[in-house]
Amino acid sequence: MLVVSVVVFLVGSTGSGLAQTMGQLVAFRVVQGVGSGGLFVCVLAIIGEMFSPRAGARYYGWISVTVGVASLAGPTVGGVVTDLFGWRWTFLMNLPIGLAVIAMVSATLHLPPRSAPGRVRIDHLGAVLLTSAIVALNLLANQAGTSDPWSPGVVIGLCVASVLLVVAFVLSQRRAADPVIPLALFRNRTISVVSVVDVIAGFVGLGSINYLVLWLQSVDRLGAGQSGLILAAMMLAVVVSQYGSARLIGRTGSFRWYPPASMALFALTALLFVTAGPATPLPLTILYLLMFGVAAGLNQQALTVAARSGGGTHDMGAVHGVTTMLRQMGTSLGVSVFAAIFASRFAIETAQHLGPAGGVPGAAGRSVAPDAATPLSPGQQFDLAGAYADSLHRVFAAMVPVVVVGFVVSLFFPSTRLPEDATGDGAAPGVAADGTP
Numbered sequence: 001m002l003v004v005s006v007v008v009f010l011v012g013s014t015g016s017g018l019a020q021t022m023g024q025l026v027a028f029r030v031v032q033g034v035g036s037g038g039l040f041v042c043v044l045a046i047i048g049e050m051f052s053p054r055a056g057a058r059y060y061g062w063i064s065v066t067v068g069v070a071s072l073a074g075p076t077v078g079g080v081v082t083d084l085f086g087w088r089w090t091f092l093m094n095l096p097i098g099l100a101v102i103a104m105v106s107a108t109l110h111l112p113p114r115s116a117p118g119r120v121r122i123d124h125l126g127a128v129l130l131t132s133a134i135v136a137l138n139l140l141a142n143q144a145g146t147s148d149p150w151s152p153g154v155v156i157g158l159c160v161a162s163v164l165l166v167v168a169f170v171l172s173q174r175r176a177a178d179p180v181i182p183l184a185l186f187r188n189r190t191i192s193v194v195s196v197v198d199v200i201a202g203f204v205g206l207g208s209i210n211y212l213v214l215w216l217q218s219v220d221r222l223g224a225g226q227s228g229l230i231l232a233a234m235m236l237a238v239v240v241s242q243y244g245s246a247r248l249i250g251r252t253g254s255f256r257w258y259p260p261a262s263m264a265l266f267a268l269t270a271l272l273f274v275t276a277g278p279a280t281p282l283p284l285t286i287l288y289l290l291m292f293g294v295a296a297g298l299n300q301q302a303l304t305v306a307a308r309s310g311g312g313t314h315d316m317g318a319v320h321g322v323t324t325m326l327r328q329m330g331t332s333l334g335v336s337v338f339a340a341i342f343a344s345r346f347a348i349e350t351a352q353h354l355g356p357a358g359g360v361p362g363a364a365g366r367s368v369a370p371d372a373a374t375p376l377s378p379g380q381q382f383d384l385a386g387a388y389a390d391s392l393h394r395v396f397a398a399m400v401p402v403v404v405v406g407f408v409v410s411l412f413f414p415s416t417r418l419p420e421d422a423t424g425d426g427a428a429p430g431v432a433a434d435g436t437p
Contacts, residue, residue, distance in 0.1 A: 009035025061246025207334015241297025
């Protein structure tokens, strides 16, 4: 499955690099996304199969480092490649890397076969219903984030469709031989808590990234390059926090208190941003962003290890697939909800700070590009920054009750400790320390 995922990803990359129209580019990006989703879930499942939960925490930590480094290096390398060779090569450069991965995995990864209950039957109905429900929910949330007035018929239709599709999906999972999401997983308290906290972590931790960028460029009035460097520092805090928490979990065997600490730090950081503004010193803003990065990193590895410990070997892929999907769904909902909150306030705040239009192009509407402040006087630029800050205060204030819910739910993690490795090498039963049978 890992090799198949890499192949699908490379097909999507090749098609994207050779695309002649925007429609073709979008279609092949979808193919890329399918391969990328398979890659991520397969890697987590393979680590879970090769190592015990406690030993696996160390390797989840290394995965977080590689993902963090890629997140920092990707935009920089992509920019250089685009400048030198053109944008198509940001996709085509995946080909030699992917082929090398296929060769390495084929030659070195040898997992022991496990007995299956029989021929696996793909739950096509469940997959279609789940995808349709997610699309309906995201369309509903995105409608809230647009500047167009809501059509009551569209909103009601999306609400009804979302509810009916979710109900139909749950009913289909109860009858499917091999369900997309085994409902029995949620009888385990750890899996249930992880699922809720994952949605909230995606909603707040990833759904707010756009608004942190907007704060740097519009409130602190920084350029794209300066903002990128500060965000790189925040990502470094995420990586360090992820790796450190994974190492501590592997050493102590306990993951219980990391998600509550993450939610508490999210709430504190959001409240600090509510009190900040254009006059806040930049070093203090950077400190808040570093705190945000630490909060985001504290929960990711803990939730991955918790999900691994709560699910059985046979359901490894399903467990990681569900938790990954829920975090991504929370992210997309967070982006849309925060967009709606910001859009509903910006026109009002601009009018209060600068008058009905204030000489700002587009200020009478519901959004203004950050560079619209360039032709304004210093005083007007400061007032426009204040309008952005006051609008974003509502976004950060909205995060607080959400993470409070996450904090309360995360307290229900069972006070269990991952067992010591019986063999001392960290390998799962039937697998040697180097991952071979």
